[in-house]
Amino acid sequence: xxxxxxxxxxxxxxxxxxxxxxxxxxxxxxxxxxxxxxxxxxxxxxxxxxxxxxxxxxxxxxxxxxxxxxxxxxxxxxxxxxxxxxxxxxxxxxxxxxxxxxxxxxxxxxxxxxxxxxxxxxxxxxxxxxxxxxxxxxxxxxxxxxxxxxxxxxxxxxxxxxxxxxxxxxxxxxxxxxxxxxxxxxxxxxxxxxxxxxxxxxxxxxxxxxxxxxxxxxxxxxxxxxxxxxxxxxxxxxxxxxxxxxxxxxxxxxxxxxxxxxxxxxxxxxxxxxxxxxxxxxxxxxxxxxxxxxxxxxxxxxxxxxxxxxxxxxxxxxxxxxxxxxxxxxxxxxxxxxxxxxxxxxxxxxxxxxxxxxxxxxxxxxxxxxxxxxxxxxxxxxxxxxxxxxxxxxxxxxxxxxxxxxxxxxxxxxxxxxxxxxxxxxxxxxxxxxxxxxxxxxxxxxxxxxxxxxxxxxxxx
Amino acid sequence: xxxxxxxxxxxxxxxxxxxxxxxxxxxxxxxxxxxxxxxxxxxxxxxxxxxxxxxxxxxxxxxxxxxxxxxxxxxxxxxxxxxxxxxxxxxxxxxxxxxxxxxxxxxxxxxxxxxxxxxxxxxxxxxxxxxxxxxxxxxxxxxxxxxxxxxxxxxxxxxxxxxxxxxxxxxxxxxxxxxxxxxxxxxxxxxxxxxxxxxxxxxxxxxxxxxxxxxxxxxxxxxxxxxxxxxxxxxxxxxxxxxxxxxxxxxxxxxxxxxxxxxxxxxxxxxxxxxxxxxxxxxxxxxxxxxxxxxxxxxxxxxxxxxxxxxxxxxxxxxxxxxxxxxxxxxxxxxxxxxxxxxxxxxxxxxxxxxxxxxxxxxxxxxxxxxxxxxxxxxxxxxxxxxxxxxxxxxxxxxxxxxxxxxxxxxxxxxxxxxxxxxxxxxxxxxxxxxxxxxxxxxxxxxxxxxxxxxxxxxxxxxxxxxxxxxxxxxxxxxxxxxxxxxxxxxxxxxxxxxxxxxxx
Numbered sequence: 001x002x003x004x005x006x007x008x009x010x011x012x013x014x015x016x017x018x019x020x021x022x023x024x025x026x027x028x029x030x031x032x033x034x035x036x037x038x039x040x041x042x043x044x045x046x047x048x049x050x051x052x053x054x055x056x057x058x059x060x061x062x063x064x065x066x067x068x069x070x071x072x073x074x075x076x077x078x079x080x081x082x083x084x085x086x087x088x089x090x091x092x093x094x095x096x097x098x099x100x101x102x103x104x105x106x107x108x109x110x111x112x113x114x115x116x117x118x119x120x121x122x123x124x125x126x127x128x129x130x131x132x133x134x135x136x137x138x139x140x141x142x143x144x145x146x147x148x149x150x151x152x153x154x155x156x157x158x159x160x161x162x163x164x165x166x167x168x169x170x171x172x173x174x175x176x177x178x179x180x181x182x183x184x185x186x187x188x189x190x191x192x193x194x195x196x197x198x199x200x201x202x203x204x205x206x207x208x209x210x211x212x213x214x215x216x217x218x219x220x221x222x223x224x225x226x227x228x229x230x231x232x233x234x235x236x237x238x239x240x241x242x243x244x245x246x247x248x249x250x251x252x253x254x255x256x257x258x259x260x261x262x263x264x265x266x267x268x269x270x271x272x273x274x275x276x277x278x279x280x281x282x283x284x285x286x287x288x289x290x291x292x293x294x295x296x297x298x299x300x301x302x303x304x305x306x307x308x309x310x311x312x313x314x315x316x317x318x319x320x321x322x323x324x325x326x327x328x329x330x331x332x333x334x335x336x337x338x339x340x341x342x343x344x345x346x347x348x349x350x351x352x353x354x355x356x357x358x359x360x361x362x363x364x365x366x367x368x369x370x371x372x373x374x375x376x377x378x379x380x381x382x383x384x385x386x387x388x389x390x391x392x393x394x395x396x397x398x399x400x401x402x403x404x405x406x407x408x409x410x411x412x413x414x415x416x417x418x419x420x421x422x423x424x425x426x427x428x429x430x431x432x433x434x435x436x437x438x439x440x441x442x443x444x445x446x447x448x449x450x451x452x453x454x455x456x457x458x459x460x461x
Numbered sequence: 462x463x464x465x466x467x468x469x470x471x472x473x474x475x476x477x478x479x480x481x482x483x484x485x486x487x488x489x490x491x492x493x494x495x496x497x498x499x500x501x502x503x504x505x506x507x508x509x510x511x512x513x514x515x516x517x518x519x520x521x522x523x524x525x526x527x528x529x530x531x532x533x534x535x536x537x538x539x540x541x542x543x544x545x546x547x548x549x550x551x552x553x554x555x556x557x558x559x560x561x562x563x564x565x566x567x568x569x570x571x572x573x574x575x576x577x578x579x580x581x582x583x584x585x586x587x588x589x590x591x592x593x594x595x596x597x598x599x600x601x602x603x604x605x606x607x608x609x610x611x612x613x614x615x616x617x618x619x620x621x622x623x624x625x626x627x628x629x630x631x632x633x634x635x636x637x638x639x640x641x642x643x644x645x646x647x648x649x650x651x652x653x654x655x656x657x658x659x660x661x662x663x664x665x666x667x668x669x670x671x672x673x674x675x676x677x678x679x680x681x682x683x684x685x686x687x688x689x690x691x692x693x694x695x696x697x698x699x700x701x702x703x704x705x706x707x708x709x710x711x712x713x714x715x716x717x718x719x720x721x722x723x724x725x726x727x728x729x730x731x732x733x734x735x736x737x738x739x740x741x742x743x744x745x746x747x748x749x750x751x752x753x754x755x756x757x758x759x760x761x762x763x764x765x766x767x768x769x770x771x772x773x774x775x776x777x778x779x780x781x782x783x784x785x786x787x788x789x790x791x792x793x794x795x796x797x798x799x800x801x802x803x804x805x806x807x808x809x810x811x812x813x814x815x816x817x818x819x820x821x822x823x824x825x826x827x828x829x830x831x832x833x834x835x836x837x838x839x840x841x842x843x844x845x846x847x848x849x850x851x852x853x854x855x856x857x858x859x860x861x862x863x864x865x866x867x868x869x870x871x872x873x874x875x876x877x878x879x880x881x882x883x884x885x886x887x888x889x890x891x892x893x894x895x896x897x898x899x900x901x902x903x904x905x906x907x908x909x910x911x912x913x914x915x916x917x918x919x920x921x922x923x924x925x926x927x928x929x930x931x932x933x934x935x936x937x938x939x940x941x942x943x944x945x946x947x948x949x950x951x952x953x954x955x956x957x958x959x960x961x962x963x964x965x966x
Contacts, residue, residue, distance in 0.1 A: 032538050034527035038500075038920045041614070045882060047916045048909035049957055081927070084534050088923035104471040108511055111556055135538060203479055204935070204945075208959070240668070242797040243789055290794040302478065309478035312511040313938070316504065316931030324615075324924040324956050334615075337959045345935050346634050348948040351961040 031136070036061055039090050042333045054332045064090035065136075068330050071157040072096045073146060073173060075122040077310055078163025078199050080112045081319030083126055086161075087134040089327045094130075095157070097142045097149075098123040103271075109312040146173060147450070151180055154194070159326050161197040163319065165308075167219075167226055168396060168448050170198060171364070174211070174219035175449035178365050181214045188214050195329050195336075199322040203309045206318035209340040209356065210325050213365065216339050217356040220364035224391050225356075244294040247286040248303040251279045255286075270305040279304060317343055363393055363453055370455045372442065376432040380411060384427065387444060395446040402442050404435050411442075431457070469513075469559070476512050484942035485513065489559075491941045494518045498549035500921050501612045503535040504930025506553050509937060516561035517553070521546035522568030532923040597622055606940050610933045613864065614917025616857045617929035617954035621936065621947060627762040630944040639784035642676055643690055643735050646783065652803045653677065658707065666709055667717070668793040670800050671725035675732050678704050678725075690733055697733070701726045721791040736780055743781075747773075755822050768818035772811065782811030854953040854962035856906055859896065860914045866892040874919035885915045925956045 043060040070091050072082050075098035086094055100122050102113045112129040113122070123141035130139045142149075146169060154160070154176055164170050174196065182192035196211040198219065211218055236242070237249045256268050261278050269275050280300040287295045301307065321341060328334045340356045343349075361368050370393075374383060380400070387398045399413040411426050411434060413419045426434060436442075438459040443452045470477070477485055491514055495502045498521045506517055523529075523545045530536045533549070540548035546564035554562035600607040606623040641649060653676045656669065682691065682700055691700040704725050708716045746752065747770045751763040759767075772782055785808025787801055867875050867889055875885035889911050897904055932952065939947045951964045 032527045032530070032541065035531040035538075037528040038532040038922050041876075041916060041918045041920045042922070045879065045916050045918075048912050085924045085927055088532055088534060104468065105474045107472045108474075108476055108513075111507065111511055133534065133537070240793045242792065242794055242801075291798050292794070298474070298478070301474075307475070307478065310475040311479060311935070312508045313931040313935035316508055316934070317928050320924045320928035320931065321956075321959055324922075324928070324959070327922075327924060334957055341959045344634075345932065345945075346632060347946045348963055349932055349936075349952055349961060351959075353958065353960050 036090060043331055049334060051332045051335050060331055061090060064330060065092050069093045069157045070326060071160045072163065073160065074098055074163035075126040076100065076106065076163065076165065077109045077315040078201065078319045080110045080126060081315050082161055082163055082323055083130045083139060085320055085323030086326060087130050087137045089323060092137050095140045095142065096123050096126060097144055097146055099143065099145045109310060109315055155180060157194060159195050159197065159329055161322055161326055163199050170219050171448040172450055175364055175451055177213040178218065179451045197322045197325050199318045201310065201314045201318050204314055204344060204346045206314050206343045207341060208318050208321040210337045217358045218362065218365040221359040221362045222356045223394055241286065241290055241292060244287060244292055244299055245303050247283045247292060247295060248279065248300050250286055251282040252304055255282055276301050276304060364449060370453060372455045372457045373460050374431060374457065376459050377430045379428055379430055380434060381427040384412060395448055397446065399445045400442055402436060402440060473513060480942050480944050484944050487942045488938065489513055489515050492516045493937065494520060496520045498545050500533045500923055500926035501610050501929050503533055503549050503553060504927045505610065505933045507556060508931055508934030510553055510556045510560045512938065513557060513559050516563065518563040518565060519546040519550050520565040520567060522566060532921055532926065608933060608937060610929055612921045612926040612929050613861060614914065614920055615922070615925055615956040616861065617925055618861055619929065619933050619952040621950045626940060626947065628943055628946055629762065631946045632944060637731060637734060638788060640672060640732055641736055641783065642679060642732055645676065646807055648803050648807055652800065663709060667719045667721060668791065668796060669721055670790050670792040670796055671721050671728055672787065672800060674704060674722060674725040675729065678707065690735065697729055701729050724790055764819055764822055767822060768815045771818040772815050776814050782815055783807045853960065854955055855964065856910055857953050857955060858951065859893065859906060860910055863889060863893040863896050864914055866896055876915035876918040882915050886912055889915055928954055928956065
């Protein structure tokens with residue numbers, strides 16, 4: 001019968017025992033009988049639904065354990081789950097990349113972290129926990145941005161699985177794997193393909209997809225599937241607020257730069273409770289002016305930090321689906337998901353599985369040069385607007401260069417302040433004034449891709 | 462004390478935005494019980510411990526085996542030979558100090574110990590990894606929700622068994638707005654009348670809410686069409702044209718850029734939906750037994766429902782209370798807020814009428830009534846199931862029942878050892894056929910599935926268990942918090958094709 005008389009005493013004993021256990025677990029990387037029984041069925045036995053390439057063997061397990069190298073991008077809600085799932089599926093050589101540190105609000109789902117870990121790098125703590133809990137597993141952490149690595153790093157992995165919270169990062173990863181593809185006489189060399197498994201979650205919704213770069217739909221092929229980020233029109237924020245959110249955005253975007261409440265040059269730090277408190281109070285004042293109700297601290301914080309609600313369960317489901325696909329591909333045990341699954345458990349449990357199609361003129365994977373059609377009198381600003389606003393391109397801060405009179409000339413670049421200032425006047429010049437010719441190639445760089453995208457400029461009359 | 466409350470708010474912030482402080486309170490007052498700490502079970506518990514469930518108890522008499530450690534994150538190889546319930550409790554407990562974990566080192570038996578458990582705590586749940594009819598009936602009678610889960614090879618399975626579960630806050634994803642444009646209530650009518658579209662200045666014209674615009678033009682349409690709503694595509698297009706003609710034009714005669722008018726045109730199709738007279742689902746609830754026989758024991762849900770029914774029949778002229786919310790739209794602040802308040806005040810008025818009905822029904826309830834209610838009635842485990850076709854996931858369900866039958870006959874599952882796989886295929890086939898016969902199911906189960914289920918050897922791969930654990934935990938949270946709609950009542954996950962299906966059996 002459960003000991004309900006002295007729960008506190010028992011709990012303390014449990015905590016002590018557990019701490020000892022977590023530390024000891026890592027010392028021996030030894031095997032024990034039956035460890036991989038649950039997986040062996042799928043590696044050693046023939047079956048009616050296996051992949052055509054599948055050959056049952058006792059060596060497949062060794063491949064997973066000793067040779068297969070997996071890269072996990074992100075050590076957050078999905079990343080923690082992925083690391084656990086992969087480690088318990090026989091994968092031992094796992095690298096994990098994450099540029100973030102641990103926050104208290106992560107603890108409701110990122111179960112490899114504890115209160116004492118707040119402030120430490122996610123990748124490091126996650127790797128330590130898994131290596132300690134799963135003997136023999138060797139997770140290598142990288143407290144870095146994905147952009148800090150080049151092709152030589154990514155090329156070493158058999159499969160890459162993403163648990164990111166940013167579309168920009170996904171697109172960059174997508175672009176990186178596309179850049180690794182090798183074509184010989186126009187034919188894709190299959191050994192240059194690194195499969196990308198991508199998972200995403202938001203509240204009770206999630207999706208998992210399998211991408212074979214160069215063969216199946218890539219991230220950019222289905223860019224329109226991603227819902228646009230909510231940005232309220234400036235006139236609403238500035239003079240016609242109707243919702244509590246409008247009031248908070250007013251304070252964040254207009255009032256803060258004007259009043260500089262914490263000093264000159266001190267930007268709004270969304271993680272500083274004092275800053276949020278100030279925004280909250282000012283938002284209440286703004287709302288009162290317009291008889292708008294509903295401002296709470298929680299709402300304020302949510303708007304400023306662009307918080308997306310999150311729970312453990314959705315992350316568990318999506319990461320599990322992704323990890324199952326990694327296992328299928330690494331072992332050839334089954335035909336992988338083809339190629340997109342959507343999940344939603346707001347009302348019962350709903351999934352929809354379909355094959356996302358490649359876009360014929362995808363700016364990332366089609367290798368078809370992208371066309372730009374503008375009148376020679378159009379201003380460069382119009383080209384910039386097109387690159388950012390077009391639904392299939394959705395660039396963030398494109399840098400445009402062109403070869404003029406044999407020299408490589410930067411027409412406009414935003415990301416370096418001095419260059420931005422120097423090239424800003426070009427935005428109001430017409431394409432003809434800038435010396436661009438019909439059929440000219442423009443090279444565009446952007447955070448959404450590691451490679452430059454080539455465009456062909458065609459003049460309309 | 463205040464510090465712990467604040468840090469709990471921080472820790473749980475991301476989930477509080479989904480089910481609110483009241484939902485979290487329900488979760489923290491709940492006590493769940495897991496029978497058999499298999500990987501599916503511990504993964505499920507993990508997803509309850511992390512969000513802060515009050516407490517859990519694991520009942521398991523098994524000793525930890527090497528195989529168990531291989532697929533379970535909450536068992537370590539150092540615990541091989543120890544009791545499994547205890548070992549798993551320790552590592553689950555460690556996830557969250559807010560939660561209290563307990564264990565019982567016994568194999569589950571239907572003994573008096575279950576009754577004693579029920580007396581000690583309320584809100585008891587059982588998760589089981591293989592079916593048990595007797596336990597099911599004990600819990601059914603006690604109205605304790607029972608969730609059966611298992612992972613078998615690449616198949617996940619969940620069955621919800623609860624007599625009745627009522628939900629008020631279902632948070633529907635895509636509910637239609639409740640604008641009452643076809644039958645505006647008095648306050649809305651007079652508010653609409655306060656606008657003079659023809660007489661107002663340019664700025665006001667371009668910042669009038671689209672709801673007002675549609676209402677005004679609807680008045681025009683009514684006068685020309687015998688008070689009939691535009692019914693078909695042709696009429697709706699004509700109505701949209703009517704609105705379009707109302708867009709201000711500049712001196713040259715070109716229409717101005719009036720986004721609010723564009724919004725009005727865009728929303729015509731949905732805005733003109735007749736105010737939904739009671740749907741069949743709500744009708745069922747209104748005609749339910751508990752709704753008719755109100756006693757001093759009647760739970761809050763049924764009191765409220767009856768009060769709403771009284772409202773519909775007496776004060777609402779056949780309509781439910783007004784919802785009170787409107788979507789955001791292009792408008793200046795004052796016009797929008799004023800319009801929003803018209804709807805809000807009417808909603809509060811209606812709610813207080815409902816409240817008076819409740820008082821009149823002998824109890825008072827303080828909640829504002831939401832129209833998003835639903836009931837789940839599930840079948841008890843032993844009720845016969847009827848299936849006509851055997852597509853994808855249904856075949857998997859039949860196979861799961863068949864392997865249980867195999868277990869009953871042979872005291873083991875098919876294909877556990879390599880040498881058994883071949884010979885078990887024909888034995889399993891016999892089980893499948895006897896199952897189909899017993900339930901008079903004229904269904905063809907392909908040999909491939911029988912082979913595949915022998916191949917599984919009752920393995921429980923971690924990733925499939927984790928998927929199921931995540932799905933099941935969220936369903937449990939829905940039942941505990943009484944928010945969002947749980948599945949009803951049988952769920953199958955096919956990891957081979959990454960597809961799922963829900964059946965009501």
